[in-house]
Amino acid sequence: MTIARPILLVGGAPRVPIDAIRHFTAAASGTTALAVQARLRAQGREPQLLLSLDASPGATATRYSDRDALENALGGWIARHPDGCVVMSAAVNDYRVATVEHWEGGEVRALRPGEKLPSGADEVVIRLRQATKLIDRLRPEFGLRGPIVGFKYEAAATVLASAEALRRRVGAAVVVANSLCGTVQALLDASGCEPQSGREPLLDALAARIAGL
Numbered sequence: 001m002t003i004a005r006p007i008l009l010v011g012g013a014p015r016v017p018i019d020a021i022r023h024f025t026a027a028a029s030g031t032t033a034l035a036v037q038a039r040l041r042a043q044g045r046e047p048q049l050l051l052s053l054d055a056s057p058g059a060t061a062t063r064y065s066d067r068d069a070l071e072n073a074l075g076g077w078i079a080r081h082p083d084g085c086v087v088m089s090a091a092v093n094d095y096r097v098a099t100v101e102h103w104e105g106g107e108v109r110a111l112r113p114g115e116k117l118p119s120g121a122d123e124v125v126i127r128l129r130q131a132t133k134l135i136d137r138l139r140p141e142f143g144l145r146g147p148i149v150g151f152k153y154e155a156a157a158t159v160l161a162s163a164e165a166l167r168r169r170v171g172a173a174v175v176v177a178n179s180l181c182g183t184v185q186a187l188l189d190a191s192g193c194e195p196q197s198g199r200e201p202l203l204d205a206l207a208a209r210i211a212g213l
Helices: 033-040 066-080 158-168 200-212
Strands: 007-011 048-052 063-064 085-086 095-104 105-111 122-130 147-156 174-179 184-188 192-193
Touching: 007 033, 007 066, 033 048, 033 063, 033 200, 048 066, 066 085, 147 158, 147 200, 158 174, 158 184, 174 200, 184 200
Parallel strands: 007 048, 007 085, 048 063, 085 147, 147 174
Antiparallel strands: 095 105, 095 122, 174 184, 184 192
């Protein structure tokens, strides 16, 4: 009897801390991960759900806060399930905060870790530094041997080429291509590109692919 492969659905977006109480994050609700979970459950599978603190309030899931917490949760799951399937629908930040500076009365001051920005600052400058692509690290650093399902979300003119480049770069089994305007929705794998007629057919086809990996 074949044992079903464990599946981890990662949704939402990590918080990127600015100061002791402020952060920014991407607009990612976790609804894709929840929709795929429902479809997989209908097929008799029970995937694990990993969502950010701000995604889909009320949903039962393991939660992560920032990028470090997400990496720790992913690393722990992969260590327990190295042959499992990781579905990376989360909008993981491409940048980290490098420095935060604020001006008060013509004087410039750099914010130290753990401090809070003063409410009376005349101006605040936040400098970002590029972060590594988390999906690129799943195999070489985290030790994942099982399938990767990736997502690419950008302009219609470039999304299919970018999705294929992602698939090749990380050795993904499937990459979901979504354009910002919603006109391009497709699944890409080693055999080519399968366009979909809308979000619901896309999710149906994606869940079927994941269940068969």
